Amino acid sequence: MTVKVESTLRGPQAYGLARKVVDRMEAAGVWPTPLNFELWTYALGQPDGALAGEIQRMTEAGEPFTEAVTDALAAQHLPRGRLTDQIRDAGQVLDRELSSVSSVIAEAQKSQAAYGQTLEQAATSIGAAEDGEGLQTIVSDLTTATRQAQHETESLEKKLEASTQEIVRLREHLELVRRDAMTDALTELANRKAFDEHLAAACDHAETEGGALTLAVLDIDHFKRFNDTWGHQTGDQVLRYVASVLGRAAANPRFAARFGGEEFAIVFPYESAAMVEAALESVRREIASRSLRRRSTDDDLGAVTVSAGFAVRRRGESASAFLERADAALYASKRGGRNRVSCAERLPKAA
Numbered sequence: 001m002t003v004k005v006e007s008t009l010r011g012p013q014a015y016g017l018a019r020k021v022v023d024r025m026e027a028a029g030v031w032p033t034p035l036n037f038e039l040w041t042y043a044l045g046q047p048d049g050a051l052a053g054e055i056q057r058m059t060e061a062g063e064p065f066t067e068a069v070t071d072a073l074a075a076q077h078l079p080r081g082r083l084t085d086q087i088r089d090a091g092q093v094l095d096r097e098l099s100s101v102s103s104v105i106a107e108a109q110k111s112q113a114a115y116g117q118t119l120e121q122a123a124t125s126i127g128a129a130e131d132g133e134g135l136q137t138i139v140s141d142l143t144t145a146t147r148q149a150q151h152e153t154e155s156l157e158k159k160l161e162a163s164t165q166e167i168v169r170l171r172e173h174l175e176l177v178r179r180d181a182m183t184d185a186l187t188e189l190a191n192r193k194a195f196d197e198h199l200a201a202a203c204d205h206a207e208t209e210g211g212a213l214t215l216a217v218l219d220i221d222h223f224k225r226f227n228d229t230w231g232h233q234t235g236d237q238v239l240r241y242v243a244s245v246l247g248r249a250a251a252n253p254r255f256a257a258r259f260g261g262e263e264f265a266i267v268f269p270y271e272s273a274a275m276v277e278a279a280l281e282s283v284r285r286e287i288a289s290r291s292l293r294r295r296s297t298d299d300d301l302g303a304v305t306v307s308a309g310f311a312v313r314r315r316g317e318s319a320s321a322f323l324e325r326a327d328a329a330l331y332a333s334k335r336g337g338r339n340r341v342s343c344a345e346r347l348p349k350a351a
Contacts, residue, residue, distance in 0.1 A: 187243035195257035311344035
């Protein structure tokens with residue numbers, strides 16, 4: 001699975017995998033471009049996967065790994081490639097449905113124009129009619145034309161309803177695709193891209209509308225040592241545990257994200273510094289209160305702790321400067337002994 005490869009790349013096995021990838025690419029005569037390296041990393045990281053099978057087949061057949069071939073393999077097998085395909089397919093469906101709607105509108109306009117001409121002709125004929133029989137013929141023609149217009153209108157309404165339902169379904173699908181693109185696969189929190197967008201929007205809103213905005217950055221203490229000792233799968237277990245605590249603590253309108261590696265972030269709108277500090281202390285205590293056990297062996301992993309730092313946004317402050325101050329508070333917690341919460345506003349000026 002993709003998550004397994006990404007987990008391997010965050011652990012001590014990553015170096016061995018990278019060396020193996022370079023050796024295999026060199027043996028196959030494949031240039032180590034970034035995309036080629038990513039493809040071969042996923043292939044060797046998942047030796048039983050479809051990508052590994054396809055690369056092995058091409059290697060044995062002596063087929064060249066051209067740029068076009070590489071792009072095709074990436075589109076089919078890499079996570080972002082599959083996402084691009086989903087967006088492209090959705091776009092094609094949307095184009096088709098919009099084209100259908102345009103055709104329906106054109107048909108409706110044509111039908112209404114024809115019916116209008118019929119009415120005009122009827123009005124002229126009524127003025128020229130000399131007897132009741134002539135009027136009866138005109139009324140009969142109008143009745144037929146009206147029924148035809150009603151039938152065409154009903155048919156057009158059904159087509160529009162079908163297209164509307166398809167567009168609603170497509171919108172829901174695109175929302176799922178967007179959510180997947182903004183979600184960290186391992187922890188199911190928002191990912192770095194989603195965090196960057198949310199923080200920028202929150203800063204813009206705070207600047208124009210006013211109101212407090214606080215940013216907290218949290219980091220799992222000694223995670224690398226923990227990961228090296230117990231392995232990346234157990235490290236992933238720890239990441240998911242910490243993320244679950246943060247997710248519960250960050251109910252809307254708060255926003256929690258996996259910032260990168262073992263680092264997380266929470267955005268607190270409309271809350272005072274005291275409220276944020278209390279929330280972070282609660283999170284810190286809850287995470288440290290449990291003694292974790294390794295799922296595969298039931299070994300006692302001991303307690304996991306986190307360090308946190310937070311900053312209150314200043315008027316006119318950019319998102320990057322805001323993040324930098326929260327990061328400085330986090331490192332103050334690290335320097336102060338870890339397993340603690342620090343506030344950027346209380347740091348010495350030199351910090």
